Amino acid sequence: MYVNIESLDHKGRGITKIDNKITFVTNALAFEDVDIIITKIKKKYNEAKVSRYNKISKDRIEPLCPYYLLCGGCNIAHMSYQEQLKFKQNKIANIINKYLDKNIEINDIIYSKQYNYRNKLTLQVNNEIGLYKQETNDIINIDKCLISDKCINDKIKYLNNLDLKKIKQFILRISDEEIMLIIVGNKDLDITPIFKYFDNIVIKDDKYYLKKGNDYILKRINNLYYKISLDSFFQVNYDIMIKLYDYIKKNCQNSLNVLDLYCGTGSISIYISDVVKKVNGIEINENAIEDANYNKKINKVENINFICSDTKDIKLNEYYDTIIVDPPRSGLNKSIIKEILKVKPQKIIYVSCDPMTLTRDLKDLKNVYDIDSITPFDMFPNTYHVECVTILNLE
Numbered sequence: 001m002y003v004n005i006e007s008l009d010h011k012g013r014g015i016t017k018i019d020n021k022i023t024f025v026t027n028a029l030a031f032e033d034v035d036i037i038i039t040k041i042k043k044k045y046n047e048a049k050v051s052r053y054n055k056i057s058k059d060r061i062e063p064l065c066p067y068y069l070l071c072g073g074c075n076i077a078h079m080s081y082q083e084q085l086k087f088k089q090n091k092i093a094n095i096i097n098k099y100l101d102k103n104i105e106i107n108d109i110i111y112s113k114q115y116n117y118r119n120k121l122t123l124q125v126n127n128e129i130g131l132y133k134q135e136t137n138d139i140i141n142i143d144k145c146l147i148s149d150k151c152i153n154d155k156i157k158y159l160n161n162l163d164l165k166k167i168k169q170f171i172l173r174i175s176d177e178e179i180m181l182i183i184v185g186n187k188d189l190d191i192t193p194i195f196k197y198f199d200n201i202v203i204k205d206d207k208y209y210l211k212k213g214n215d216y217i218l219k220r221i222n223n224l225y226y227k228i229s230l231d232s233f234f235q236v237n238y239d240i241m242i243k244l245y246d247y248i249k250k251n252c253q254n255s256l257n258v259l260d261l262y263c264g265t266g267s268i269s270i271y272i273s274d275v276v277k278k279v280n281g282i283e284i285n286e287n288a289i290e291d292a293n294y295n296k297k298i299n300k301v302e303n304i305n306f307i308c309s310d311t312k313d314i315k316l317n318e319y320y321d322t323i324i325v326d327p328p329r330s331g332l333n334k335s336i337i338k339e340i341l342k343v344k345p346q347k348i349i350y351v352s353c354d355p356m357t358l359t360r361d362l363k364d365l366k367n368v369y370d371i372d373s374i375t376p377f378d379m380f381p382n383t384y385h386v387e388c389v390t391i392l393n394l395e
């Protein structure tokens with residue numbers, strides 16, 4: 001079926017209409033003329049793939065990754081990088097302005113390198129090593145992942161030296177000098193064949209078995225050190241993380257009492273601690289809070305207090321002039337929004353990795369707060385995901 005692609009959806013898929021029914025076309029760019037095959041018919045929309053490109057967009061490039069068409073990791077690598085950046089900026093503008101019924105101009109997107117940015121890679125194992133194919137649990141065998149750091153790629157070949165039958169997953173995480181390998185599988189696995197290639201090796205069975213080095217890595221960011229344990233969240237793109245944290249730091253300069261909600265390993269709290277008077281950090285993951293307290297100590301920071309709690313259960317009983325929130329994709333829960341509105345900080349810095357849940361939460365905050373600015377950060381190049389920071393000021 002011959003169609004013209006009208007625009008892109010927020011996942012970077014082409015949109016066309018067939019008998020007035022929206023049809024999402026994978027790997028198709030705006031204004032391309034393509035032949036399509038329908039792959040899924042739903043009540044309100046269809047999904048389709050391209051069988052032939054008749055007129056291609058000037059923004060289309062040949063993806064560098066040989067696995068791109070099958071692998072579920074990246075989804076917009078067929079767009080030039082300039083176009084990817086434009087797409088992400090427009091996506092945020094479209095979602096925010098449509099659902100908030102406003103006309104907010106989105107700041108220019110902050111970006112860094114397009115490839116080799118990921119400091120963590122999870123490889124699936126099923127007799128061979130790979131990544132999940134698009135929308136399935138089947139594995140596509142790979143020997144490199146272009147968005148992961150070169151050090152990670154250098155090590156993939158050694159993993160084949162192990163007895164893969166006993167393994168479900170490999171997780172590789174790097175800092176500047178160290179590389180950690182977490183093996184999900186059988187604790188009795190003999191790791192001798194790969195012993196010399198990794199600084200830290202841990203086997204995860206029903207619990208953790210440390211086989212070499214430490215069960216964490218240390219990452220240096222400027223003059224600060226961060227301990228990152230096996231299970232703790234840490235931003236996957238160090239270059240963008242620094243730009244993001246610098247931006248947050250600039251925006252909370254001279255605050256007297258800051259609340260850092262969803263603080264993880266305390267990375268933001270510690271980063272801003274020299275320009276604010278006091279910080280309280282709240283995080284649900286006990287290991288991350290342990291890391292946060294360790295990080296506070298090794299960086300000789302004294303004006304932070306970390307608390308392990310679900311934000312759902314928090315009652316805020318003191319005044320904060322700045323509240324930073326950095327929730328997972330699900331966004332803020334209603335109870336913490338209520339608490340924030342009770343405290344009424346002068347400024348809210350909302351770090352979001354999902355513009356949809358951000359918009360939902362802004363709906364609750366916008367009656368009391370002015371949206372001062374929204375700045376996207378390209379934390380995840382070649383995928384449709386985008387991070388952004390919204391600054392809200394009390395009206």
Ligand SMILES: C[S@@+](CC[C@H](N)C(=O)[O-])C[C@H]1O[C@@H](n2cnc3c(N)ncnc32)[C@H](O)[C@@H]1O
Nearest residue numbers: 233262263264267283284285310311326327328
């Ligand atoms: C996007 S990460 C941000 C971490 C940190 N701000 C950083 O920059 O590294 C979100 C964090 O929220 C934590 N989290 C998820 N749900 C939570 C909840 N209900 N209450 C408190 N923390 C939660 C996760 O464990 C994770 O560390």
